[in-house]
């Protein structure tokens with residue numbers, strides 16, 4: 086029997102419609118790429134997104150054309166994003182931290198037809214454009230007064246471009262399963278792979294992250310995604326904030342501790358989200374200046390494991406609740422979050438921080454399982470490690486262009502490439518990426534656990550662990566450390582600090598001190614580059 090309920094497709098542009106109707110005056114504040122803070126509203130963003138949609142049609146772009154953005158988190162980027170999606174086209178957010186050749190490779194793979202470029206990335210685009218023959222239009226996200234001289238042929242200033250949209254079209258009718266956005270994985274472990282989201286997956290994912298026990302975003306919140314829109318749609322926050330009617334603060338391109346603190350404070354941000362590298366900079370700034378975080382209630386830390394010392398600093402020193410989140414571009418991206426269930430809501434002190442080391446439990450819409458090498462399902466006992474597989478309402482079913490087909494099985498389970506255990510309450514803990522795991526004497530050593538422990542030492546600013554060849558044990562962990570300014574570069578105190586806190590045989594035999602640990606374009610420790618740096622030692 087068919088239900089007697091309306092079909093109301095879940096469409097991304099309905100989010101900005103809703104925000105304009107119910108929360109139209111709510112502020113959207115952004116640090117513009119030109120410098121000043123810009124204040125606008127959801128109603129204005131929607132009106133300008135419709136102009137983007139109208140101009141795209143006037144320029145002859147068609148349904149399903151890939152329209153790229155090479156931009157930081159700003160209100161113009163949000164407008165362009167909704168405008169492209171509402172025009173029936175596919176918004177492809179590019180990561181400007183990649184090299185020009187990598188970006189050209191991704192743009193050609195996606196067959197991008199047009200690109201919106203931040204002012205600061207015009208020189209980068211000048212290098213890329215000649216390598217992308219399919220590109221037909223370049224719009225610089227600025228006004229005529231700031232438009233630079235450029236060799237980019239036919240480049241126009243965004244404000245001039247949308248000013249010509251006089252007709253005023255409505256959104257193009259769409260189906261909820263239509264493709265609407267494209268993001269490539271970070272390429273931490275290989276070539277980047279394209280993930281093609283639908284209207285439906287984006288809307289459902291935004292509903293999921295907005296809920297209690299996830300990021301819990303309401304119209305009373307002020308939300309600042311420091312995580313860029315090109316990193317899996319700012320973890321869904323650029324949809325979730327307008328869906329909830331929350332004030333949205335976009336930090337632009339400045340990611341240093343001072344710049345982030347200024348906006349957190351002046352805009353009274355209540356929820357923010359980013360990778361640990363960003364929070365290292367903020368916490369260092371707070372330590373040096375004695376500044377505090379009086380308005381901030383929750384910080385989402387994800388993309389790589391939140392070190393225990395970081396979780397403790399936010400919670401104990403600044404009274405900010407840490408939500409540790411895990412996810413993948415392929416999952417839209419959020420897959421689990423560490424909030425408290427009633428069974429553990431009384432936890433305090435060390436037990437609470439132990440729990441927050443875990444990546445959390447899956448919200449509705451995400452299923453998880455652990456399997457061994459023979460695909461046998463493993464128990465959720467909090468100890469048994471296995472390969473983590475997922476499926477769900479916003480999980481990719483294959484990659485754009487058909488690469489990586491072996492990551493998806495016939496029952497829809499996606500191989501995350503992560504090794505994890507799950508406890509009886511459903512809290513999952515990543516112990517490693519399968520490619521980073523160290524096998525010593527036939528047993529696994531978790532590089533994440535070792536890194537977390539090392540950064541808890543007061544002399545350690547950042548730490549990474551890789552496996553090195555060992556004639557007896559096959560592999561042993563090498564601890565690579567960036568020492569805190571002014572600290573001695575001494576291995577012994579760091580290694581003895583680890584004693585009693587982890588199994589004795591996990592403790593590395595040596596420590597290598599470096600000035601800097603390389604990071605990937607999304608701010609993760611770049612273990613491929615580290616293995617190259619220590620290539621004479623790696624097996």
Ligand SMILES: Nc1ncnc2c1ncn2[C@@H]1O[C@H](COP(=O)(O)OP(=O)(O)OP(=O)(O)O)[C@@H](O)[C@H]1O
Pocket residue numbers: 270271272273274275276277278386387388389390391409410411412413414415418444501502503515517518607609
């Ligand atoms: N909270 C977290 N703790 C530990 N690891 C995390 C956390 N959040 C994300 N990760 C890691 O990041 C991975 C997902 O990263 P992302 O989708 O950005 O691209 P990538 O996997 O780095 O790129 P590629 O697949 O091209 O190598 C996860 O599989 C996991 O290994």
